[in-house]
Amino acid sequence: xKKFSLLSIIITAALLLSAxxxxxxxxxxxxxxxxxxxxxxxxxxxxxxxxxxxxxEEITLVVWDQFxxxxxxxxxxxxxxxxxxxxxxVKIERVVKTLDDLKVTLKLALSEEDGPDVAQVNxxxxxxxxxxxxxxLLPLNDFAATYNWSERFSASVASRNSFTEDGKTFGSGNLYxxxxxxxxxxxxxxxxxxxxxxxxxPTTFDEFEALLATIKAAGVTPISFxxxxxxxxxxxxxxxxxxxxxxxxxxxxxxGVNNVSFDTAENQEAARVMQDWVDKGYFTEGFxxxxxxxxxxxxxxxxGAMTITGSWLTGELLTDTDQEFGFFLLPGNPDQTRLAIxxxxxxxxxxxxxxxxxxxxxxxxxxxSPRAAELWAGVGMLxxxxxxEGAAVEVDPLFTDTMVAWNTINNENAVGHYIDxxxxxxxxxxxxxxxxxxxxxxxxxxxxxxxxxxxxxxLAGNQ
Amino acid sequence: xxxxxxxxxxxxxxxxxxxxxGLAIYLVFIFFPILSTIRNSFYKWNGFSxxxxxxxxxxxxxxxxxxxxxxxxxxxxxxxxxxxxIPILIGLMLASLLGRKPIRGMTFFRTGLFLPQxxxxxxxxxxxxxxxxxxxxxxxxxxxxxxLDSLTRPWLGDFQMALPSVGAIGTWxxxxxxxxxxxxGMQRIPEDQYEAAQLDGAGGFRQFLHVTLPNLRAELGVALxxxxxxxxxxxxxxxxxxxxxxxxxxxxxxxxxYRSAFQQNQLGYASAVATVMTILIFVISLxxxxxxxxxxx
Numbered sequence: 001x002k003k004f005s006l007l008s009i010i011i012t013a014a015l016l017l018s019a020x021x022x023x024x025x026x027x028x029x030x031x032x033x034x035x036x037x038x039x040x041x042x043x044x045x046x047x048x049x050x051x052x053x054x055x056x057e058e059i060t061l062v063v064w065d066q067f068x069x070x071x072x073x074x075x076x077x078x079x080x081x082x083x084x085x086x087x088x089x090v091k092i093e094r095v096v097k098t099l100d101d102l103k104v105t106l107k108l109a110l111s112e113e114d115g116p117d118v119a120q121v122n123x124x125x126x127x128x129x130x131x132x133x134x135x136x137l138l139p140l141n142d143f144a145a146t147y148n149w150s151e152r153f154s155a156s157v158a159s160r161n162s163f164t165e166d167g168k169t170f171g172s173g174n175l176y177x178x179x180x181x182x183x184x185x186x187x188x189x190x191x192x193x194x195x196x197x198x199x200x201x202p203t204t205f206d207e208f209e210a211l212l213a214t215i216k217a218a219g220v221t222p223i224s225f226x227x228x229x230x231x232x233x234x235x236x237x238x239x240x241x242x243x244x245x246x247x248x249x250x251x252x253x254x255x256g257v258n259n260v261s262f263d264t265a266e267n268q269e270a271a272r273v274m275q276d277w278v279d280k281g282y283f284t285e286g287f288x289x290x291x292x293x294x295x296x297x298x299x300x301x302x303x304g305a306m307t308i309t310g311s312w313l314t315g316e317l318l319t320d321t322d323q324e325f326g327f328f329l330l331p332g333n334p335d336q337t338r339l340a341i342x343x344x345x346x347x348x349x350x351x352x353x354x355x356x357x358x359x360x361x362x363x364x365x366x367x368x369s370p371r372a373a374e375l376w377a378g379v380g381m382l383x384x385x386x387x388x389e390g391a392a393v394e395v396d397p398l399f400t401d402t403m404v405a406w407n408t409i410n411n412e413n414a415v416g417h418y419i420d421x422x423x424x425x426x427x428x429x430x431x432x433x434x435x436x437x438x439x440x441x442x443x444x445x446x447x448x449x450x451x452x453x454x455x456x457x458x459l460a461g462n463q
Numbered sequence: 464x465x466x467x468x469x470x471x472x473x474x475x476x477x478x479x480x481x482x483x484x485g486l487a488i489y490l491v492f493i494f495f496p497i498l499s500t501i502r503n504s505f506y507k508w509n510g511f512s513x514x515x516x517x518x519x520x521x522x523x524x525x526x527x528x529x530x531x532x533x534x535x536x537x538x539x540x541x542x543x544x545x546x547x548x549i550p551i552l553i554g555l556m557l558a559s560l561l562g563r564k565p566i567r568g569m570t571f572f573r574t575g576l577f578l579p580q581x582x583x584x585x586x587x588x589x590x591x592x593x594x595x596x597x598x599x600x601x602x603x604x605x606x607x608x609x610x611l612d613s614l615t616r617p618w619l620g621d622f623q624m625a626l627p628s629v630g631a632i633g634t635w636x637x638x639x640x641x642x643x644x645x646x647x648g649m650q651r652i653p654e655d656q657y658e659a660a661q662l663d664g665a666g667g668f669r670q671f672l673h674v675t676l677p678n679l680r681a682e683l684g685v686a687l688x689x690x691x692x693x694x695x696x697x698x699x700x701x702x703x704x705x706x707x708x709x710x711x712x713x714x715x716x717x718x719x720x721y722r723s724a725f726q727q728n729q730l731g732y733a734s735a736v737a738t739v740m741t742i743l744i745f746v747i748s749l750x751x752x753x754x755x756x757x758x759x760x
Contacts, residue, residue, distance in 0.1 A: 126728050130509070228592075228620050230708055286597025288620025288709055294596060424727045435709035439622055 059356055060091045061363060064106065064119040066099045066346060071379040078375060083366050090359065099346065103127060110136040110351050117354040118363055120346045121177055123160055124421050125170055128349070132176055133167025138350040139174035143361040149178065152368050152385040153344070156415045157182075159251070161347045168462060170421075171255030177347025178368050181376055182384040184329070184406045184415075185235050185341035188313060189306045190299070191324040193220065199305070201326070205243060205333045212282045215305045224304025225283040226290025227438055230431035232309060234420055235341060237434055239308050241270035242339040242416045243332040250339065253455075254417040256462060263452040271437055271444035278438055288439055310341075311402040315380045318396055327401035329408065339416040340409045344384045382406050423458035430454075497741075503734035510730035522735035532736065535714045538626060539695050542715065545630030546637055546694035551686050553634070554641025555679075559671055561642075562649040563657075573646065577639040584636070588703030591632045595619050595704075619705050625712050629704055636700075637693065641686045648682035649675060684755035688748050695744050716740050 067076045073096065080092045095116065097105065103122055109115045110131060121128050121137065131137050144150065150158070157179070164173030189201065197218055202208040215222040227233040242250065244266040252258040277283060284290060284304060296316065299307045302323045307313075308330065317325045332338050348367050350360045366372065373383035380399055395403075409415050420427035433450050436442040442450070469475060504522055508515035526532050561572055579587065594601045595618040603615040618628040652674065660670045676683075698717030701707060707714035707722075716736055724733030 126509075130728075228617075228705065228708070230706055284598065286603070286615075286617040286620070289595060289597040289617025290620070291592060291596075294592075294598075298598060424729075428722060428726065431706075432708065432710050435620075436622075439620070439709055441622055441710060 058089050058091065059359060060093050061118065061356060061359060062093045062095065062114075062116045063363070064095045064097060064102060064109070064116040065348075066097055066102045066120050068096050068098055072381070075372075075375045075379060079366065079372055082371070083363060087359070087362075092363075107131060107134075107136070113353065115351050115353070117356055117360045118348055118350055121349040122346050123177075123343075126424055128161070128176055128347075129163055129167045129170060131167075131349075132163040132165065132174075136352055137176045138352045138354070138357060138360075139165075139176065140178070140350065140361070140364070141175055143364070144175055147361070147365045149175075149365075149368070153179075154410055154413055154415065156247075156251075156413055157344050157384065157410070159255070160344055161349075169255065169257065171251060171257070177349040178364050179344030179347040179384045180367050180372055181345035182382040182406050182410075183310050183312060183343055183345065184382070184402065184409060185239055185308070185310045186327055186329045186402075186405050187306050187308050188299070188317065188325055188327050190302065190304070191326045193302070193305050193323075194326075201328050203331050205331055205336065208331055212277070213280070216280065216282060221284050221304040222282040222306060223277070223284070224295055224299035224307040225287045226292060226295030227288050227435060228291045230435065231420070231427070232292050233434040233438060234418070234427075234430060235310065236308050237270055237274055237437075238341055238416075238419050239330045240273050241267055241419075242341055243330065243336045244269055245339070246337060247339060247414065247416070250416050250419070254419060254422050256422065256459060259459065261452055262455050263448040267448045268444040271447045274434075274437060275440065275444065278440065288435065311382055311406065314396075314398055314402050318380070318398060325398050327398060327405060329405045337414065338409070338412060339414045340405070341418060342406065342409055342415045343418060377403070423455060425454055425458070426451075500734045501738055503731055504738045506731045508731045509728035510724065515731070518731070522732050523739070525732065526735055526739060531711060531714060532716070532719060534711050535716045535719045538713060538715050539697070541626060542630055542633060542694040542697055543691055545627070546633040546697070547687060547690035549634045550637035550641045550690060551683070553638040554645050554686065555676075557638070557642045558645035558649055559675060562646045573643065577643050579636045579638075580640045580643075582636075584699035585703055587632060587636060588700050591635075592619065592704055595628060620709050622709055622712050625705055625709060629700060629713050632700055632704070633694070633697065637690050641690070644682045644686050645679055648679045652678045680755060684752060687755075688751050691747060691751065692744055695740065695747070 063080070065076055067073050076094065076096075080094055084090055084092050099122065102120060106116075106119055106121065107130070110119065111134070121131060128137070144158075158175055159171040161177040161179060162173055162175050163170055193199075194201075197215075197220075199211060199214065202211050212222040223236075225232075225236060227236075245264075249260055249264075249266075252260045253262070284295060284298070287295070296307065296309075296313065298304065300317060300321050300323065302321075311327070314327070329338070329340050348364050350357060350364065354360055368385045370386065370388035373385050373387040376383040377387060377395060377399075380395070382403060420430060430451050433442065433447050437444070437447045469477075505517060505519060506515040507518045507521070557576060561569060566572075593599075597603055597615070597617040597620075600618075602618065606612065606615045616624055618624050621628075656674050656678075657670055660674050665673065696717050697715050698721060701713055701715050701718050702721070705713045707718050717740075720733045720736050720740075722733075723729040723736065
């Protein structure tokens with residue numbers, strides 16, 4: 001008996017220790033964790049051209065991507081086939097991984113002689129920043145000039161894929177990647193309910209709050225929400241925060257420059273609005289105990305008039321429901337900014353040691369071409385770059401809504417940030433503090449002060 | 464009597480070679496990772512970069528002053544109540560109900576009550592998340608159905624109730640294991656001990672106290688060690704249900720290790736937490752076993 005127990009202790013102890021001996025998958029950032037279901041059937045019917053056995057030099061371009069879901073994968077296959085067809089002698093060897101898997105394996109693969117020529121590199125300090133610091137990625141500035149990439153996306157989008165050469169400063173310095181897809185956080189509303197009750201899409205924040213009161217008075221939950229998973233609480237708070245702060249502030253804050261603070265009047269005001277909405281019962285009853293997916297399930301089934309989340313939900317809301325949905329940006333008052341949380345998907349980067357840098361750059365250019373935009377839109381995903389004039393893509397009105405929203409903030413240079421990119425520990429700190437805020441365990445001033453402790457510690461350590 | 468163990472001419476070291484594969488697996492997958500974890504705990508390292516900074520015991524010093532670690536450790540000890548003490552009590556009760564006399568459908572009860580133990584913790588967690596769901600969950604719906612609306616709450620998101628709620632899931636998982644363990648032990652107890660006790664005038668409860676309980680000492684030791692270890696290293700259940708929230712009210716050290724190592728790129732610090740927990744589990748288990756064997760002597 002004793003022997004058995006001792007053995008089990010040893011095994012348990014061993015498992016506990018070995019669990020953290022080797023680097024394991026980092027969790028995907030919350031905003032990318034949401035499922036993106038296709039809006040429409042892939043319209044792709046292009047036959048992959050037969051590789052011509054031309055006597056020209058044979059080049060194999062190795063590409064690692066994380067578009068593993070069916071329709072996404074089809075878009076990539078089509079793009080690759082068309083690229084190969086346009087370049088005789090070029091073969092594309094595609095390696096598909098999930099984002100988690102990619103994040104774990106890529107760092108080592110890029111440091112090898114025969115690593116991938118092109119790969120999708122996750123944004124943020126712990127991934128792209130660390131790889132830049134280790135000298136694994138090729139700066140793309142020259143290619144950006146050659147191909148005129150500044151016409152495809154705004155400076156604000158480019159800075160999300162930029163780092164200084166030492167990998168320490170995020171948001172400036174060299175460009176290290178280009179993103180094919182985009183995301184924007186706004187308000188989904190139940191058109192069916194809105195029409196039945198004669199509610200109108202609000203154009204100012206005051207109208208929005210008035211609408212919340214009207215909906216509540218009609219006995220409907222104004223905002224479908226569940227904060228059990230934590231990450232989407234950031235979006236509720238930050239969507240309102242984005243209307244109050246300047247683009248400079250949010251850039252400085254996320255990129256960790258110019259010593260800004262989280263402990264500001266604007267952030268306290270956004271926190272106050274959150275508690276006000278809790279007090280007035282604007283959120284789903286019992287929201288602290290409801291998960292993100294469960295909350296969306298009930299919203300999709302027609303409970304709740306609106307929900308504040310990102311454009312990735314569009315595909316989900318198009319299928320298996322008898323309700324019709326629309327999307328609008330959380331409106332600001334005339335004196336407020338019109339910033340919205342948004343960003344671009346995982347970018348393509350080039351390995352520094354590649355022997356085919358020019359070809360790889362051409363491939364990147366193809367990934368953000370109007371043709372690519374058309375294919376992504378065709379499967380219900382927001383392309384980060386404009387489509388060709390007059391491109392005919394059959395899309396749902398809801399998808400059009402999200403695309404209009406993205407184009408609006410992109411054109412107005414009003415693309416904000418996921419604030420949890422600010423520091424490696426910021427996500428955990430702000431989620432815990434937001435749950436306390438929503439649970440009325442803290443007040444707005446104490447909330448911003450507590451979050452600032454995390455931020456200040458990071459700034460001090462990163463100097 | 465000495466038994467011939469070897470064939471003539473056979474090497475006396477042959478037996479050791481049979482151990483090699485197992486030993487190799489043990490060394491590669493358990494022993495070296497342990498050593499490397501302990502080593503990592505003396506470094507400031509993000510887990511992937513080529514450089515790491517030797518900082519001696521700084522990670523351990525930081526741990527002592529880390530309010531989150533203290534909070535997580537406290538929660539782990541509270542979990543002992545839910546993972547260990549309550550399941551053992553329930554297990555004892557069920558075992559004495561089911562174990563003394565053969566009853567109809569015994570296999571059914573034994574299997575049914577043991578079932579939670581064999582389910583994957585992720586499945587358990589997801590299922591209980593539904594049960595606890597404030598809008599359509601079984602618990603709140605049931606409370607409303609019997610008019611107890613005032614008792615409904617967002618269980619897993621409630622600052623007071625989240626920890627007991629997650630703990631209750633642990634109880635549900637562990638009690639079946641304790642019960643089966645005790646049932647097996649009770650089958651070993653000679654019937655004449657009960658008869659003797661009966662002749663001396665002992666009722667059912669006194670029989671339980673003076674015959675059943677002392678005879679189950681070995682099983683109690685195993686149950687205690689296993690469940691206490693489970694309480695101290697709980698991770699999956701918290702990961703699936705609350706991720707340590709709301710705030711840090713269900714934070715446990717296992718989750719802290721995961722978060723520091725893989726989300727915050729602080730592998731050195733995470734290793735220090737893991738090392739401390741391993742030593743703690745080791746010591747507590749030894750104390751329990753020591754206590755048990757001294758009583759036996």
